Amino acid sequence: MMEETSLLLLLLVSSLLCCTTNQARLTVSPSSSQFFEDESFSLSCEEDDSSGGWLLRRNTTKRQMSQCGVKWGRSAGSSCDISVTAPWDSGVYWCESREGATSNSINITVTGGPVILQSPVLPVMEGDDVTLHCKNKTSNLPADFYKDGSLIRTEPAGHMTIHHVSKSDEGLYKCHSSSHGESPPSWITVTAPPPTSGAPPLVFRLAYRLVVFSPYFISTLLMMSLYRHRTTAGNDISMATPLPNQAAEGLAEEYDDIMEVTTEHHF
Ligand SMILES: *[C@@H]1O[C@H](CO)[C@@H](O)[C@H](O)[C@H]1NC(C)=O
Numbered sequence: 001m002m003e004e005t006s007l008l009l010l011l012l013v014s015s016l017l018c019c020t021t022n023q024a025r026l027t028v029s030p031s032s033s034q035f036f037e038d039e040s041f042s043l044s045c046e047e048d049d050s051s052g053g054w055l056l057r058r059n060t061t062k063r064q065m066s067q068c069g070v071k072w073g074r075s076a077g078s079s080c081d082i083s084v085t086a087p088w089d090s091g092v093y094w095c096e097s098r099e100g101a102t103s104n105s106i107n108i109t110v111t112g113g114p115v116i117l118q119s120p121v122l123p124v125m126e127g128d129d130v131t132l133h134c135k136n137k138t139s140n141l142p143a144d145f146y147k148d149g150s151l152i153r154t155e156p157a158g159h160m161t162i163h164h165v166s167k168s169d170e171g172l173y174k175c176h177s178s179s180h181g182e183s184p185p186s187w188i189t190v191t192a193p194p195p196t197s198g199a200p201p202l203v204f205r206l207a208y209r210l211v212v213f214s215p216y217f218i219s220t221l222l223m224m225s226l227y228r229h230r231t232t233a234g235n236d237i238s239m240a241t242p243l244p245n246q247a248a249e250g251l252a253e254e255y256d257d258i259m260e261v262t263t264e265h266h267f
């Protein structure tokens, strides 16, 4: 009995350990999808548990899958600092665990030109408001804003807000200032609200716990009932009612038997 319990506990613990998923989220600071040449930014892998050890990788036109700290960037814990940027730092960045798990990826554009479009670098939630800025190194610029190559709005103040974004707002955006020039394009991704994004919903995690725990729970009940049958059988002779146990006897009645037995022992 004791060995079985230990075995079950071992199984329980190992199943919990094996299936907890490591997740990392990549973020950029300052939060922008475009930077001017010579500006600096920092990327960081935020992880659910700290056991991981994530690498920051990127794909650029020059080099694929290269790791922060080797030919570019300065690695600092789970962050990577890029201090003097150049156009060839443009590319897609992501975090990768040693087991090969990957985080969300992020597109970053570094331009040698005079204008950038400041847009959300992480996916925006459906229903949120999003503001885009068209700017040079010092200020916002009066500009035309384009989506997928078509003019959508002219904004003298240099910024444009899209209210209550929906999936149809997803696309490639850029801005054009008649006095300063055009920004590179950046992709804006729109995602569904929290319950269906990020970590698995609570319901699934609870269901998972239940599936893991129920074999343990059921076998505990089984062992309890086995033990109880033994006890009642051993005490049958001394009991006042020698009637044979009916097959259909309910759990509650059997429980009463145990109570009787234990009470008898107290006398
Ligand atoms: C990076 O490049 C590699 C090799 O070309 C490719 O397999 C991988 O999918 C790319 N990763 C991303 C996030 O674009």
Ligand SMILES: *[C@@H]1O[C@H](CO)[C@@H](O)[C@H](O)[C@H]1NC(C)=O
Pocket (backbone or CB within 6 Å): 105, 106, 107, 187, 189
């Ligand atoms: C990166 O940009 C490409 C197009 O330029 C787009 O297809 C892709 O979805 C973007 N990825 C992210 C994470 O925004």
